[in-house]
Amino acid sequence: MLFVVNNIVQPILVAKALVKAFPAQQGSVPVLNGIDFRFSRGESISIRGESGSGKSTLLNVLSGLEVADSGSLEWQGQGVSSQSLSSLARLRQQFIGFVFQSYYLAPELNSLENVLLGARIAGSLNENVRARAIELLERVGMGHRLQHNATKLSGGERQRVAVARALINDPPLILADEPTGNLDEATAAAVMDLLLEMVEEDKKSLILVTHNPEFAARTQQQLILRRGVLGVA
Numbered sequence: 001m002l003f004v005v006n007n008i009v010q011p012i013l014v015a016k017a018l019v020k021a022f023p024a025q026q027g028s029v030p031v032l033n034g035i036d037f038r039f040s041r042g043e044s045i046s047i048r049g050e051s052g053s054g055k056s057t058l059l060n061v062l063s064g065l066e067v068a069d070s071g072s073l074e075w076q077g078q079g080v081s082s083q084s085l086s087s088l089a090r091l092r093q094q095f096i097g098f099v100f101q102s103y104y105l106a107p108e109l110n111s112l113e114n115v116l117l118g119a120r121i122a123g124s125l126n127e128n129v130r131a132r133a134i135e136l137l138e139r140v141g142m143g144h145r146l147q148h149n150a151t152k153l154s155g156g157e158r159q160r161v162a163v164a165r166a167l168i169n170d171p172p173l174i175l176a177d178e179p180t181g182n183l184d185e186a187t188a189a190a191v192m193d194l195l196l197e198m199v200e201e202d203k204k205s206l207i208l209v210t211h212n213p214e215f216a217a218r219t220q221q222q223l224i225l226r227r228g229v230l231g232v233a
Contacts (some may be wrong), residue, residue, distance in 0.1 A: 017072035033228030049225035097166030
């Protein structure tokens with residue numbers, strides 16, 4: 001089944017018949033059994049599913065961090081499988097911002113340095129980017145914590161820094177993998193508000209993996225991954 005969010009001529013991401021399995025002692029374990037969907041800039045989609053259902057694997061395949069066994073994937077009209085590893089890495093830096101459950105901030109860096117890390121890796125670090133990083137941290141409510149080491153931040157503060165980091169290269173697509181999973185209820189709600197607000201204001205597309213049905217319901221389309229197949233929630 002093909003899931004379409006705001007079907008327009010040039011969606012930013014198109015996945016067709018994605019299949020992924022992992023080797024096991026006896027044969028292989030199927031994880032994705034033909035994933036089809038497309039969506040455009042400014043749209044949001046949530047994906048829920050039981051633990052081990054393949055949600056993170058799906059995000060890894062959509063981001064090009066893992067290669068599907070079969071099927072095709074396009075980012076803004078460009079085929080992913082035809083790219084060299086170096087070209088794919090450059091495209092990913094420009095196309096996708098990641099927000100993870102475990103933050104993945106560099107513990108030895110402060111808030112500003114962590115946000116700038118993505119730009120440094122992309123080779124785009126300059127004074128304009130530095131000013132953008134400060135602006136992003138102010139927008140996520142961390143302007144007063146620019147110089148605080150990541151280890152001195154609360155979980156909610158770390159995730160706010162992670163949201164700013166995801167946006168530093170101005171990517172059109174945000175992939176969020178259980179971004180509130182390690183937070184208390186109130187902090188999780190605040191981070192979810194922030195993420196959806198920034199996606200809407202900056203006209204980003206969002207793929208949100210979450211176990212929380214209330215958070216999932218706030219996206220424009222809600223899907224569930226069962227037995228490697230996407231279905232409407």
